[in-house]
Amino acid sequence: MDIEVRPLGAADVDAADDVFRDAFSTVLGAGVHRDTELVRTRFRAQHTMTVGAFVDGEVAGSTIVTRWGSVGYLGPLSVRPKLWGQGIGTRLVGAAVDVLDGWGAGHQGLFTFAQSPQHHGFYQRFGFWPRFLTAIMSRPLTGAEPELGWRLSDVAPAHRPALVAGCAAVTDAIHPGLDVRGEIEAVLDQGLGDVVLIGEPDVPRGFAVCHAGPGTEAGSGVAYAKFAAVRPGPGAAQAFESLVAACQGYAAGAGAVRLTLGVNTARHEAYRQLLAAGFRTDSPGITMHRPNESGYDREDVRLLDDWR
Template sequence: MTIEVRPLAEADVDAADHIFRDAFGAFLGVDMYDDTDLFRTRFRAPHTAALAAFVDGEIVGSVLVTLWGSVGYLGPLSVTPDRWGAGVGGRLVDAAMDILGGRGVTHQGLFTFAQSPKHHWLYQKFDLWPRFLTVIMSRPVTGGEPVLGWRLSAAAPAARRALVDACDAVTGAILPGLDVRGEIAAVLDQRLGEVVLIGEERTPRGFAICHTGPGTEAGSGIAYVKFAAVRPGPHVADAFGALLDACQGFAAGAGARRLTLGVNTARHGAYRRLLAAGFRVDTAGVTMHRPNEPGYDREDIYLLDDWR
């Protein structure tokens, strides 16, 4: 069997999305993606790359690669179930790691099933090593939460550009080169949700990139914090609490029933603050890293994300 891996073409996106949903549904025994649209929204985004695997001209799997400046991760990776164990996944990982290396990404990783030695074994072949759990958490939205902070989409174009650069300064203070401006552009350009900011208007202390509704990574009735960060410094935990409150207010204004987010448990202060705020764990996975170093998964860092 000859496996060919090449960039995913737009004409193959529907087939790749079908394989992605079928593969995860077969492994988990449930459709956890419903009316979300993770695949197409990332395919359109400026900071992602998409690869597909073909056998005899037929698409049999794919992987997405997300580039956050000095940080990058691969996934989701999916292979049609009747090709499991045939080497397709390994070929896709190899090609994805080439992209990460070629883009100068110094901290590489992925999110995978904590309970699956098969997945750990595959990724360890590529010098990716499991570290702390990442938990996906949520809490109800009552609808009465106050609107706090302010919205990036409401800023005038010149002010918006300056605020995006200010958000980049926040992430750069956490880890040099960490850059999620592509995520900000994707949310605003594709109308997937909003970017919520707190702090001084010209120099925000923190921000949250949120998806909401069907056709996004959130899904119906959900507001999902794709990424959020607070600048390190004095009273960072209080600033993080203010950002959580602003996300709750955004979720209520968007008509969401639940607010969902992810956090790596190595960011112990953030994890404990979430528990105290009423968030509960829905599911957990493990992040695998190359090199086997913490990156921004440190106790003093107040940052929300997950590498699914």
Template sequence: MHVDLRPLERGDLGAANRVLRDAFGAMLGEDTLGDTDPLGTRLAAGHVRGIGAFLSGVLVGSALVTRWGSVGFVGPLSVEPALWGRGIGSRLLGAVGGILDGWGVTHRGLFTFAHSPRHHALYQHFGYWPRFLTALMSSEIPAGLPRGTGWSVLSAQADGRAALAACAELAEAVHPGLDLTAEIAALQAQQLGDVVLVGDPARPDAFAICHDGPGTEAGAGKAYVKFGAARPGDHHAFAALVRSCRGHAAAVGARLLVVGVNTARHDAYRHLGEAGFRTDVAGVTMHHGNAAGYDRPESYVLDDWR
């Protein structure tokens, strides 16, 4: 069997989405993607690259890789279920690993199914090791929930440059070189949602990059935090960020707020449970070289590497 690898292009998205849904459906027993668009929105962003695997010219697998400054993560990676075990996933992982090498990231990882030894073995072969669970959590947003105070959104700022610079500085405090500037730029360019800013917009105490509604990574009736952070050790700012994201969800008419948190960030995870969030899916993050990255007890970070 000869499989060709080449960069994933916009014209490949229809086939890539079908394979992704088939693969995830085969693993989980249901379509968990709904009306979200995790491939199209990412492939349109400058900080994301994709590789496709083609058998006789037909796409049978794909993998994306995302760069957040010094941090890079792989995913989603999917292969046509009928071709599992044929080495296609290994070739895709090797190809995106080359992209990460070229970017020069200092921390890399991925999210995978906690219950799948097949996936763990594949990724361990490439130097990724399972660490703590990542909980994908949600909270219902009651009708008429007050918007709340003490926060704003980036789109409402007359000049957002100071806020963007402050978000970059805050991310640097979380982990050396971590930078969400390109992620925010992609959100703005594609009008996927907004950035929640807690406190002074020119120097926020915390921020969150939120997708809202269908055609994004959220889905209909949902707001989704792609990344959010308060300064390390600042519990009060993190609590305010969670309240503000709920307020943002209410403001955009969402019925559900979805977040991800690694359980190594113990206080952040515990706070979400106490704030009424429930765990819908438990996955595991695997880190290259078994490095902790920013998954530390003092980290108040929300993210999702799916």
């Protein structure tokens, strides 16, 4: 079988989305993605690269590589089910690793099924090694959530760059070079949600990049804190509590009935604070790192992400 692997073009995105839904609903059940949107929105973003595999000119699979400054991850990875077991996934991961290496991402990773030794073995061949569980958690919203913090979309455009730079300073203080400005831009440019900020008006102490509603990574009735972090140091626990509460307020205001988020359980204090705040794990996945180093998964790091 002749497999061609190359960056996906705009004309291929619908087919890649179809393969993605087909592959994951085959393993996770029909309708798993509901009205969420992931392939198209990430394809449009500036900080990602989507790699496609083509068989006889048709999209047979794809994976998305995401750049967060010095950190990069791949996923989702999907191959048309009728073509499984013929080396397409292997070619895609190989290409994704080349992209990550080309970007100079010092800390690389992915999220996969915790209970699947096939997946672990598959990725281990490329130098990704299983680390801690990443818990996908959620909690219901009551509608009585307080309005806390402020939102980037409410800030005058002229003042946004300084605040966004402040967000990059927060992540850089956690892991040198970690930079999610691409996620912030994607949310604002594509109208996927908002960025919730806490702290001094000019200097954010913490921020959360949130998706909300259909056509985003959240889906109907849901808000999703795709990334959130607070600057480390004294008071970080209280700041994290405020940030999570601010996300709940944003989510309720956006009409969501549930707030979902992900946390690596190696960030033990953040995980415990989420449990105390009423979040419960819906599905545990596992994070794999290349090389096999902890990155920013440290006990006192108050950061939410899940690399799905």
